[in-house]
Amino acid sequence: MGINPAIVQNIAERVRAEVLPQRAASALKLDPAIIQKIAQKVPIFSGMSQPCLLDTLATGEHFTVQAGEAVFREGDMGNSFYVLIAGDVVVEKMRDGKPVELTRLGPGECFGEMALVGNDVRSATVRATGSLVAMRFYRELIDANPESASAIYRNIARILAGRLGESSLMLADLKKRDSAA
Incomplete structure (x- = not known):
């Protein structure tokens, strides 16, 4: 009998809910100019x-990933989003058993945000193209701060709307090419 991933995920979420707020309570010392930047x-x-x-930054969890490693994989359960601090990632989706590159993201950009707005299953694989530093922000901690949650969800809507617009243009270009062929 194997381990049920849903049970492991539930236990991990409960541990994070107890441990991470204690980290957030500790004072984060950042220069106001850095915060503004x-x-x-x-x-x-x-x-x-x-x-x-x-x-919000105090609730973030810094981590590193080596070149070629996945931050998360398509189909994984998710309850967090990520902000790239240094390095780049490629976002890939499997089609016919092969990875298809959707986009590349760099410092300051976020990914995994769909997990915050209701899609707990990761829709793509995000892989480091080189060594990277990122921050992970858990849904429970974002939702615990109404001001932070309001701003982040509003900004996620803007980011996703922009990505949807880009996807629509790509689809239109593909349809145009198909009809010309």
């Missing part, structure tokens, strides 16, 4: 007050 350069944090941004 983050607010200007990282679209998902746009419109946040400095105190709110500081609280």
